[in-house]
Each structure stands twice: as C-alpha cells, then as structure tokens.
Amino acid sequence: MSSSALTCFQKCCPKVIKHYPFNQKTVPMDISAVNALPYEDFVNIFGNVVEKCPLITAAVWTRRPFTSFNALEAAINEFIDALPESGKEGILRCHPDLAGKHLHSGALTRESQEEQTRAGMDVLSSAEASQMTRLNEEYKGRFGFPFVICARMNDKVTILRELSERCQNERAAERARGIGEVKKICRLRLQGLVLSDATNKL
Numbered sequence: 001m002s003s004s005a006l007t008c009f010q011k012c013c014p015k016v017i018k019h020y021p022f023n024q025k026t027v028p029m030d031i032s033a034v035n036a037l038p039y040e041d042f043v044n045i046f047g048n049v050v051e052k053c054p055l056i057t058a059a060v061w062t063r064r065p066f067t068s069f070n071a072l073e074a075a076i077n078e079f080i081d082a083l084p085e086s087g088k089e090g091i092l093r094c095h096p097d098l099a100g101k102h103l104h105s106g107a108l109t110r111e112s113q114e115e116q117t118r119a120g121m122d123v124l125s126s127a128e129a130s131q132m133t134r135l136n137e138e139y140k141g142r143f144g145f146p147f148v149i150c151a152r153m154n155d156k157v158t159i160l161r162e163l164s165e166r167c168q169n170e171r172a173a174e175r176a177r178g179i180g181e182v183k184k185i186c187r188l189r190l191q192g193l194v195l196s197d198a199t200n201k202l
C-alpha cells in the first residue's frame with residue numbers, strides 16, 4: 001500500500017490497519033475506506049470474493065466510488081451477468097470440488113477451506129465421501145463444469161441431496177443455478193470484509 005493511501009485508510013478505519021497485510025483476516029471496513037483503496041490493495045483484499053477470479057475485482061475497481069455495500073455487491077454481480085455464457089462457465093470452473101482432493105491436502109484458498117470445513121466436508125463418512133466423489137464426477141461429465149453451491153448456507157446432508165438432484169437438470173439451468181450460488185458465496189465473503197449498509201452509508 002502506498003504511504004498516502006495508508007494514511008488515508010488509517011484515518012478512515014483505524015481499527016483495520018493493525019491487521020495489515022490484507023491477505024490475512026481483517027475487521028470489516030466501511031465503504032469510504034473501500035473507496036480510498038488504491039487498485040493494488042483493492043485487488044489484494046477483494047480479489048477472491050469470487051473464487052480465483054481477481055479479474056472481476058480488478059474490473060469493478062473502476063466503478064468507484066461505491067455508495068454502499070450493496071452498490072459494491074451489485075457492481076460485481078452486474079459484471080458477472082454481462083459475461084457471455086462461456087465466461088460464466090469459466091467462473092464455475094475456477095471453483096474447487098466440494099470435499100475434493102484439495103480439501104485434505106490444504107491446497108484450497110483460505111476462504112474455500114473455511115467454507116468447506118464449516119459445512120462438514122472434511123468429516124464425511126467413507127460412504128458419504130465416495131458418494132460425493134461419484135456425483136461430482138457425474139456432474140462434471142454431464143455439464144463440463146463443477147457443481148457449485150454456497151457451502152456456508154448448507155450442510156453435508158443438503159449438499160449431497162442438491163448435488164444428486166441437480167445432476168438431473170439441463171445445462172443452461174445448471175449454469176444459471178451455479179452462478180446464483182457464486183453470488184451467494186461472494187456476498188458472504190464481502191460481509192467479512194465490508195460493513196453492511198445498516199452501519200455504512202456514505
């Protein structure tokens with residue numbers, strides 16, 4: 001972070017600054033602190049609100065100033081909605097499998113690791129783990145992109161049920177459904193970084 005931006009950010013949000021660097025967990029900042037961030041810091045902080053898609057964050061930076069948390073979220077969602085279907089599928093392909101090999105090897109992003117662990121993906125019985133692997137493969141074979149669901153809004157029972165049911169859908173419906181889940185994941189990740197609008201109007 002440049003020194004002028006750091007000073008500005010310190011003024012805006014003194015509680016957050018002690019948590020620098022930002023790739024670690026931080027106290028949520030207010031929207032004026034978000035608007036004061038230079039491009040590099042903005043991408044460092046928000047680059048993974050859509051899993052492994054910092055391009056989205058980089059593009060959305062040009063939409064500042066954001067009037068509120070909801071405006072920031074809306075800018076991200078509008079960017080996603082404007083993508084061609086191939087771009088939306090690309091976003092889905094950036095997501096790791098639920099309960100996949102990377103969960104146990106520690107190769108997931110911090111956010112994904114936390115979400116999957118919270119949903120109990122790391123403590124599946126061997127029967128559940130085999131079912132998950134089989135259905136994940138079936139899903140990818142049918143659609144050409146991985147099954148995506150907001151793990152923090154589900155548990156292992158609902159995830160397995162949804163995975164099994166959604167394998168039966170049409171590709172376009174599943175693409176739209178997966179993108180809807182990406183937006184839910186994004187909203188929850190943003191809530192960990194930015195104060196919500198009740199406390200946060202410009």
Ligand SMILES: NC(=O)N[C@H]1NC(=O)NC1=O
Binds near residue numbers: 185
């Ligand atoms: N495949 C998939 O849904 N992955 C994810 N879902 C979620 O909430 N975090 C993820 O990494």
